[in-house]
Amino acid sequence: MAKKLSELEGVALGLVYKHQPCTSYAVRHELEQSPSTRWRGSSGSIYPLLRRLEERGLVESTPDEKDGRGRQLLAVTAAGVEALRAWVVAGCEPDIVAAVSDPVRSRLYFLELLSDAALSQFIAETESALKQYLTTTREHLTGREESADPLEHLANLGAVYQAEARVRWLEAVRRALKLGEAAGRED
Amino acid sequence: MAKKLSELEGVALGLVYKHQPCTSYAVRHELEQSPSTRWRGSSGSIYPLLRRLEERGLVESTPDEKDGRGRQLLAVTAAGVEALRAWVVAGCEPDIVAAVSDPVRSRLYFLELLSDAALSQFIAETESALKQYLTTTREHLTGREESADPLEHLANLGAVYQAEARVRWLEAVRRALKLGEAAGRED
DNA sequence: ATGGCCATGTAAGATGTTACATGATTTA
DNA sequence: TAAATCATGTAACATCTTACATGGCCAT
Numbered sequence: 001m002a003k004k005l006s007e008l009e010g011v012a013l014g015l016v017y018k019h020q021p022c023t024s025y026a027v028r029h030e031l032e033q034s035p036s037t038r039w040r041g042s043s044g045s046i047y048p049l050l051r052r053l054e055e056r057g058l059v060e061s062t063p064d065e066k067d068g069r070g071r072q073l074l075a076v077t078a079a080g081v082e083a084l085r086a087w088v089v090a091g092c093e094p095d096i097v098a099a100v101s102d103p104v105r106s107r108l109y110f111l112e113l114l115s116d117a118a119l120s121q122f123i124a125e126t127e128s129a130l131k132q133y134l135t136t137t138r139e140h141l142t143g144r145e146e147s148a149d150p151l152e153h154l155a156n157l158g159a160v161y162q163a164e165a166r167v168r169w170l171e172a173v174r175r176a177l178k179l180g181e182a183a184g185r186e187d
Numbered sequence: 188m189a190k191k192l193s194e195l196e197g198v199a200l201g202l203v204y205k206h207q208p209c210t211s212y213a214v215r216h217e218l219e220q221s222p223s224t225r226w227r228g229s230s231g232s233i234y235p236l237l238r239r240l241e242e243r244g245l246v247e248s249t250p251d252e253k254d255g256r257g258r259q260l261l262a263v264t265a266a267g268v269e270a271l272r273a274w275v276v277a278g279c280e281p282d283i284v285a286a287v288s289d290p291v292r293s294r295l296y297f298l299e300l301l302s303d304a305a306l307s308q309f310i311a312e313t314e315s316a317l318k319q320y321l322t323t324t325r326e327h328l329t330g331r332e333e334s335a336d337p338l339e340h341l342a343n344l345g346a347v348y349q350a351e352a353r354v355r356w357l358e359a360v361r362r363a364l365k366l367g368e369a370a371g372r373e374d
Numbered sequence: 375a376t377g378g379c380c381a382t383g384t385a386a387g388a389t390g391t392t393a394c395a396t397g398a399t400t401t402a
Numbered sequence: 403t404a405a406a407t408c409a410t411g412t413a414a415c416a417t418c419t420t421a422c423a424t425g426g427c428c429a430t
Contacts, residue, residue: 006389007290014297025409038288045390047411071409084300091294092312097320099290101225102349103194107278108342110201113271125279133284154363155295158356162289165352169345176341193417212381232418234383258381380427391416399408 002056002083008039010087012049013080016059021073023064024050035136035159050074058083102166104130108173120179127170134163189243189270195226197274199236200267203246208260210251211237222323222346237261245270289353291317295360307366314357321350 005013015027024047031041039045053059058080061072076084090096104126111119141156192200202214211234218228226232240246245267248259263271277283291313298306328343 007288007293008389011293017297017300023409028409035285036288037282037286040391042391043409043411044392044413049389081300084297085305088294088297088300089305089309091291092309092316094316094319095224096290097313097316098222098323099224100349100353101194101223101288102345103283103286104278105342105345106194106198107275108345109338110204110271110275111338112336113204113268113275118272118276122276122279126284129279129281129284132281136285149299150363151296151298154360155292157359158289158292158295158353161352161356161359162287162292162349165348166287166345169348172344172348173341176337195418210381215381227419229419230381230383231385231420236417376428376430378428378430380425382424382426384421384423386420386422388419389417391414393412393414395412396410397408398410399406401406402404 002058002079004090005083005087008045009049009053010084011039012046013053013058013076013084013087016050016053016074017076017081017084020075021062021064023071023073027074035133035140053080104166104170119177123170123174123177123179127167127174130163130167130170134160134167137163189245189266191277192270192274195232196236196240197271198226199233200240200245200263200271200274203237203240203261204263204268204271207262208249208251210258210260214261222327240267291353291357306364310357310361310364310366314354314361317350317354317357321347321354324350 011031012027015030016022019026019030027050028041028043028046031039031046034041050059054061054074058077059074060077061074064071064073111122114122137156137159141153141160198218199214202217203209206213206217214237215228215230215233218226218233221228237246241248241261244264246261247264248261251258251260298309301309324343324346328340328347
């Protein structure tokens with residue numbers, strides 16, 4: 001029984017699967033551009049990670065005939081598909097389901113440290129940043145309505161749902177703290 | 188200008204602040220019991236982390252007079268309060284606001300790997316696990332309505348909002364994939 | 375007195391980031 | 403042709419987990 005894939009390994013292997021045959025750079029670039037900043041997609045993580053996957057027989061690389069530099073093109077092996085499947089279905093496990101985190105929420109516990117003025121400013125700026133983030137995720141959703149596959153659309157929909165919930169939550173926080181509304185800025 | 192606190196450093200320092208004077212174990216234990224599984228609160232992370240904070244002058248320890256073992260009690264220094272404040276207000280920065288992650292959503296991109304039967308099962312089990320998680324977060328919210336401080340209540344409210352959004356999202360996913368409703372099990 | 379929890383810690387390993395280095399290709 | 407971007411990689415470092423070790427306290 002092969003070792004379980006970590007979160008980033010699962011995502012990276014899945015990206016190889018979706019784009020195969022593709023270069024390592026394609027995987028890295030998509031992670032780098034992703035609106036979520038959970039992973040930076042730094043070269044120091046992705047290239048070693050993909051090599052590990054190849055050593056474990058989950059990915060195989062073949063030289064690109066049409067490329068003078070002889071760059072390697074990656075593809076997922078049969079064992080890789082199995083590992084990816086196992087990683088996906090593990091998503092229903094309580095540990096995985098509960099492994100969400102929100103750095104804004106983490107900070108909320110400690111707002112008593114702030115003066116009234118700093119508190120007002122913090123809530124207003126965070127609300128604005130959250131709304132901006134919501135706009136970005138919405139654009140990701142609608143910007144590729146027909147082109148993308150339905151699963152990508154549904155995943156993006158989840159990001160929008162969560163972003164909306166976070167905005168509503170922060171509005172509730174502002175009301176509970178009896179602070180004024182954010183000045184203008186309905187972007 | 189001191190180095191910024193990492194996420195776990197901020198949370199740990201905040202917990203020391205809330206409970207001070209307290210032992211390292213109290214911090215570790217609260218992280219371990221926390222419903223979010225982002226961090227395990229393992230001893231291998233917490234004890235070295237708190238020592239680092241002490242070396243940086245953000246935390247100070249004094250021996251507990253009333254304890255035969257001479258255990259150390261931790262407290263946040265003035266510099267520690269400043270660092271914690273800076274960490275909190277950084278929560279409005281776009282990078283931090285966008286640093287949310289949902290391991291279920293990550294997996295959704297790759298559901299095409301599953302057979303129809305496996306897909307149905309996955310959605311049903313994940314929906315059930317998500318509802319269970321929502322129940323747990325709700326209990327955290329109502330189980331301590333009066334006792335807890337208002338900020339903890341508001342933070343827990345955020346967890347509930349997000350969990351509700353995730354449940355609604357997965358219901359939408361199920362409908363979009365034209366799958367049947369989860370069999371029974373309204374726990 | 376002993377088994378279980380309280381409390382603290384270390385060592386080894388996995389994994390991610392930053393910063394740097396390199397060369398090829400495309401674009402202005 | 404110069405600058406930007408594509409593409410790949412390494413080294414040093416930071417941080418987190420797992421697994422193990424240790425010793426005190428407390429209830430039966």
